[in-house]
Amino acid sequence: MEPRPEALKPVLRGPVVRSFRPRSNGVRLSVGFILAKRFTLCAFANFVDVLRLAADEGDRSRPILCNWTVLSDTMDAVTSSCGISVQPKERLGDPTRFDYIVVVGGLMDEMSNLSPAYVRFLKQAAASGVPLVGLCTGAFMLHEIGLLDGYRCCVSWFHHADFLEQFEGLNPVTDQIFVVDGDRLTCSGGASSAHLAAYLVDKHVGRAQASKSLHIMIIDDALQPEKPQPGITLDFKTRDPIVLRALLLMQQNIDTPLSVQEIARRTGHSKRQLERHFRTALDISPQAAFLTIRLSLAHHLIETSEKSIAQIAVDCGFCDSSHLSRMFRRRFETTPHALRRGRDAAPD
Template sequence: MDARGADGRAGALSSSAYKPRKGGARLSVGFILARRFTLCAFANFVDVLRLAADEGDRSRPILCGWSVLSDTMCAIPSSSGVSIQPNERLGDPTKFDYIVVVGGVMEELSGLETAYAAYLRRAAEAGVPLIGICTGGFLLHKAGLMKGYRCCVSWFHHVDFLEQFDGLDPVSDQIFIDDGDRLTCSGGASSAHLAAYLVERHVGRAQASKSLHIMIIDDAMRPEKPQPGVSMDISTRDPMVMRALLLMQQNIDTPLSVAELARRMGHSKRQLERHFRSALGASPQAAFLQIRLTFARHLIETTDKLVAAVAVECGFCDSSHLSRMFRQRFDRTPQEIRRQAQQAASLPEARGGSRLSA
């Protein structure tokens, strides 16, 4: 099937393009697991299928079917050390509605073995949509199967992607992307939402919602939903600055000096400062403070944590230090911001409308 429109761009396939199978499961998925794959991403995806496949929680693959594919049938180790035993050898890819590649640890993504790459190419030529989970999109790209497609990557790996994969359009501000016959997601909980998206398309909305609710996950998120994480309110296309900002996010509770940031990135302190000035018009220290204060405000507005606990979590000396920084940045104290957020949440509109009269 060709997902490309008249302009040659890949686009999301309409639900009408997917015809129910005659007999058997309405949705059938084959999995290829990379060595040291991300167990959480795989488990979330396959459990949505399992819970949607039958009434109740009996795990019978009636409405959905799935199988872990292998060239050798050897157990495949995950990044956590737990291994998965494949169900069947590589065969006819057209027996599946989708082939899912689950990636794993960045340091070991040397590429898929020849048999798997050839299998995926046969699937693509036959029109079977390919899915990259976690760093699975990286592996699809290495196999030459992502040309002209956007690829969803975790914000955590965005800079790795830019450094290692030319010619691909990485998107790290959505939980998953449906780009026609290539679908990608950032992994973790987002793989459950992608699986629910496919279940809704092939099986039904009720089954998709049931799966997520049993897994204690809120209603299904659409592809354009932003990835969870710290909102930095800072944007730049400078790869060095982007990487530094991500390192800052990952070390909010223990702020790094500019010298340490530069050392970890393999650059000089002066070089890093020069890039920040050019890209943001601010110093790395100022950007780091903004990230920490933005996260602190998020915690103040959305949790009941003590101000002192928020201060420690965001790398400030104590609550007094945090309050001083809040006054300078937001012209209000943390307590005032929390009170305002609580008042806004108590308004009828925030609760979904006023109560019905008796």
């Protein structure tokens, strides 16, 4: 049997990633899943499907090169955020039978603590050198039990403020789709879960199997972890990584707008360099791009929320509702109040 590919060896913090042993059954990648209450089904399903498609020829789903299972302390079905339940297959047992343990997080507002049995299991896995993976808010759960201390951690740009508010001692990364830091791997969720799974398949099974999985899922190519996360700036189409990172910083600071000088500093470039990249990539200044983001969010909130116009102005970084109204009229040729009245008058 051919030797097992070498384990991940990026910058290590904490326990050294163990060397994988060849398995007599030919499996090259074994993954155990822990599903949080109200977990995000999309993140879980994308990750599993990459493993499934890489494990066998064609689309036959036999767990030959990869295997996976949902673990539980109680064996009770776990309900996802969309209401669909998943039945666990195995008790927790010995974590060293797996190459990775993946924690799939759930909704921020309904995130509950992991049970003592899960905490003991994950700490045993960490002590044994089994790499831990946090999908979506699974990173929050790993950090809460002390298993991300000293590690870089990927968090969705959408949850960046929540992370800073609720957790201390960790610097979240929100300008990448996933982060590999030694024996901790974290992912922003959604489609990026497929790319993290493909990254692991590439490392332990083969690049051809990773590509095959993504192509069957109609995902063009595997993305590397440095790929910036998409955000709400859907009107801005660019592949310039400097501009994308700047746009993400703008999104994360909508209520307290940063100066262009500060954005440039945080991206590691001069103000002039940043302005040049924006002009080349988008034919717009950073200031104008930031205003567009804030006004687009204000427009969205006026149409979809019940927040007052004054509160929306504050949330979007405007001095007051009058300031928002002036900028809003210039951009949309209507006022926030008129847009809200039109929404409320529309037939159901």
